[in-house]
Amino acid sequence: MRAKEILNVSVDCVVFGYDIKAKSLNVLLIKRYLESVAKSNVLVDDYVLTGYHVYEHETLDEASARVLKELTGLTNLYKKQFKVFGAPDRLMGKSDQIWVKSKKFSSRTFTVAYYFLLKTNDVDLKANKHKAKWFPLGELPKLGFDHKKIIEEAHEDLKAKCLSEPITFELLPLKFTMNDVQDLYQSILGVEIDNRNFRRKLISRKYIIALDEKQVGVSKKPAQLYMFSKDVYDKISNKNYLISM
Structure with missing residues (x-):
């Protein structure tokens, strides 16, 4: 039996990865791409954080762990739930609305945001079905939804946290x-x-x-x-x- 989704509650995962050779803090993003039915027009072409709706039988932590494993194949990483994002207009951009309608979920979706810490070479992206890609934090591409804001707030939380606890050694x-x-x-x-x-x-x-x-x-x-x-x-x-x- 297929798990039932809560269509207006999701988790979004900010996956921070450190590249020790490049001395760069990166964010793992996935491609968001949609063509018209006739494939004559590109309707959506940008990047987003990985995330998904919470299933009715799941806790929020379980949902975030599932999403992370589907993206990276990894479990038991350092994670922190840092904020809920629920602004009425967070999914109301032109591309966002096209995407929402194509995926048939609610425009009034609340997302619980987590961030995870890992080393970039822990993840093999060669065969990643989501077309995931690492981007340096200061060189982010065009982002969908309110994901730029989510990444910025995750970064601010990470900066504060790394000064009080030795979480950086996860990287x-x-x-x-x-x-x-x-x-x-x-x-x-x-x-x-x-x-x-x-x-x-x-x-x-x-x-x-x-x-x-x-x-x-x-x-x-x-x-x-x-x-x-x-x-x-x-x-x-x-x-x-x-x-x-």
């Missing part, structure tokens, strides 16, 4: 350098960070573990490697800020 490989961490914070926050001050504060955190290893395969002097210990972090009751801006 880094298991072993990393201090430069890797600094580059990531600068990419998220969009600011230059004082090198010495940042490193001093970061190294003082007990949950940042120095390894008896250094980088390999680099042309310059290899840097010390570190790892994040969630076990140590969970035992620390006083979660001080990683950075004081």
